[in-house]
Amino acid sequence: MAFPPINPNLSGPVLTQRIPGWPYADPKGRHVVSYEEYVKTGGYEGLRKALGMRPDAVTEEVKASMLRGRGGAGFPTGLKWTFLPKVKADESGREEDAGRRYLAINADESEPGTFKDRLLMDFDPHLVLEGIAICCYACRISTAYIFIRGEYHHQAKVLEKAIAEAYANGVFGGKGLLGGASTARGGSWAVDCYVHRGAGAYICGEETALLEGLEGKRGWPRIKPPFPAIKGLFGRPTIINNVETLAHLPSIVSQGSGWFVKQGRASSLAGQMGSHGTKLMGVSGHVNRPGTYELELGITLRQLVEDPALCGGMRKGKKFKGAIAGGISMGVLGPDQFDAEMDFDIGRKYNVLGLGTACPTVFDEDTDMVAVARNIARFFKHESCGQCTPCREGSGWLYQLMTRIEDGQGRTKDLDLALEIATSMGSMPGTTICGLADGNNWAVRTIMNKYRGEFEARVRPTFVPVKVSVGAMARG
């Protein structure tokens, strides 16, 4: 089967330009990019260009690029930045002090099947740092915290080393960005950057739970409003962005929003924002060549899996049965949805929650979907923070039900009950503070609906006919 060209609008990778990998190069050449190498290959030029622009102009550029958050929800990044309190300026363009603001970088990449931010932190940490610096300048933020997943020991070390390099070379620190370079805003702009390691809770990837974690508290999501852009970390305006989102900023600033908008595709749905730029897609599961690929949004799942330049087909030539589109909380694409386009419209078009992290886990025909559902339910039961009643109790109940069904102890009515629990826990909007219950519900509900037959084959009928051997009702 012939596939359209990969990344038709690009001559080479963007985020992974310093990280060799398919389809452009052999991953064996991967190494941690040092400050010197990063600068030699055009690094920190985006930041230099940004400092020559007024902060609002940088924000406008990002807004014009239609960059959408790469953490899962796909919220427009530039729009998010404009939610910060406005900073007033006098006629000469001198801005008043914006007060303390924070940038929290969400590096708590704990979604099962997702390993995209990891690639950047593993090999090209300065790309992330440059993005942080640009965001801090555009949003007038002077302190950035990288909240990194607790299990990412190695990545935390790489980042810390890179930050030390950046400080030593004047990128960060008291003198100002890029050694105190003057900015279009007037004067220099100093940023401090820290790495904060999480303690291993999935929920801390939720933005407000992440803030609680940074403050040293238990990772319980906060009630919104107030939104973090108004009252976030330590009660101050805070921007929370994903690692990959920030890594896009240097190239957007240096090459312009027009360049970025050319990549990807406009939305096929009326009134929806398009899906532009490239996306890191980490493919796992039953494919020949799992790994992280940088691809323009809009590529079909089929091409991702079957293109010889990419994953190279299903393992052992088995048939495609389904795939988790982007992190398990987004739900499952069924066997008839192999041609789904990997872009931000996927949620509306294919009855899943959304694109998520765009890291598909692919299942072949031998996969036991009941076990998949049970495993997913187990994950959410384990990671429910326990704050809201429906999620705390519902996730545990759902897991027990799934276990029973998998063990063949379930009855038909249990299937309906499981669907009802999933619905009342998650899909009825507003039942919980954060989206964890939604994720649980979408994952389990889409699997149960799309593979109902497998579930029904595992359960006994609710009403077992009783054999009567004596009396008038006796039958043969």
Place this chain on the structure above:
Amino acid sequence: MPSITINGTPCSFTPGQTILQVANAAGIDIPQYCYHDGLSIVASCRICLAEVWAPNPKTGQVEPQMGGKLQPTCQTPAAEGMVVYTDSPKAVANQKAVMEYLLINHPLDCPVCDQAGECLLQDYSYEYGRGVSRFEEQKVKQPKKDLGPHVLLYSDRCIMCTRCVRFTREVTGTGELMVAGRGNKEEIDVFPGVPLDNDLSANVIDLCPVGALLDKDFLFSQRVWFLKSTPSIDPLTASGDNIFIEHNQGQVYRIKPRTNPAANRWWITDEVRYGWKFVHGDHRLASPMVRQYGTLVGCDYARAYEAAVEGLQKAAAGGKKVALLVSPMIACEEAYLLASLVKAIDPEAVLGVGPVPVRGRDRIYPEGADESHPRSFKMYAEKAPNARGVRRVLASFGPVLEYADVLRTLGAGSGRSDAGAVLVTGNYPDAAWAGDELTGALAGKFVVLIDTLTSAAMGEADVVLPSATWAEKDGTFESARGHLQAFERAIPPVGLAKSEGQIALDLRAELDRAPARVSGADLMVVNTTPGQVAAAVEVAPPRSKAYAAAAVRAEMASRPGLDVFSTGVRTPEQPTAARTDMPIVAL
């Protein structure tokens, strides 16, 4: 005033109130577990969710807010024109689901649970839950824990509303409690070696909407539906905390805080909560006593009254003064009656205030905060409920001596005194009040002691009259916060005890009945056979009025300086008529 509509009922509100606060104020039932007026809002129990419609600012059309998402009423601020439904199909479905979720891991041990009968889980299960359980799996089992000196935790009954955790963080500032674990295995816990031990610790028991946090003192002692609840005032400290005395058949079982935003708000200290034990203590004085041949012997009231009045009168007639020592533990009305009595016996009588116990310093919670803190709670070092009220009442009769001055007047130190008789009241919760300096000063004088517990003062007393504790009488205390607060009688007096007010009225009747005995003849000795109890002598009891605090207050108010007692006394709010969900049908 702006208004919103909740389930079809229009309610006005003040801006800043949340929907749930408006509903609570208007008496509209919205189920709620994690919300509490005195604590921060977490919106985590999710049972108060409602459908909220609000006018679109552009079109003025009333539309579902947030795209029809259910919203926590405890957290959503009320806004003009909002229409809230907690009885819509969606909201009801959520209430049902939350009730089911809360119950799946909740043990069905209501029959042995102390909270049964005042349990929100029971109430809401009845009102909003489903009749049967669909949960066939294993329940999560969790341990019982001893959290501190007063509190037990039955973890498996806990519904994780975190009211108790927020209380220790926000009100006491001590932060002993925390949530440990995650998901449905999480539990409330303390750090090893750091028990829940602060001056307000037992309030978490009241905060707990279910039977997870229980009172060690009240554990398994009474089913709550047998308890009667009488509004009262803290009898042990100057704070004037509003309380309920919960009792049954003349026995106090526990003290609970009564909400009063101007005084204690929702909390009371543990010393107030557990300070009632002396009411049923072993050292209560059981009957009146008079001294015969150097020994106190039990007698009846008539005999004791006669002896008391005779002794006091004799001292006054002998040119000596009568002194009255009013303890700060008794009510204003009683101080008034006692002062009137003594002044009737001896117009020159010396009036003084008994010892006012002070322990340590005033303490303000949360720890490290001052009184300007919005959640501050002050614990008073002064351990007497009514020093201010007693001073106020006595001052209307003449100069009031403080305790040290009273002792000096009685001749402590110098040995010289022009007082010949002393009427002393006690009613302290422990016997330590009567120290050596008091017994020394009383020595050699005719002493009438009105007290509840045995103490060293009895050694100097010639007549002892057993008095009733605050739970056994009406009255008014004036708190350090400057409130005059009335309390009601909860239980009948224990044993033969009578309130100080009744004793004062009886003595007054005795005084009015008997002609002044001024001769040297000692009637008591003449009438008593050696070795025989005086009760053998038949004396007609004095006929007196019954003590009623409200009547005394009306009388007091006419006295200059005491007019505050006509209107300035806060009486407990009468409970509103019990709501019933059964329609009354005319037959």
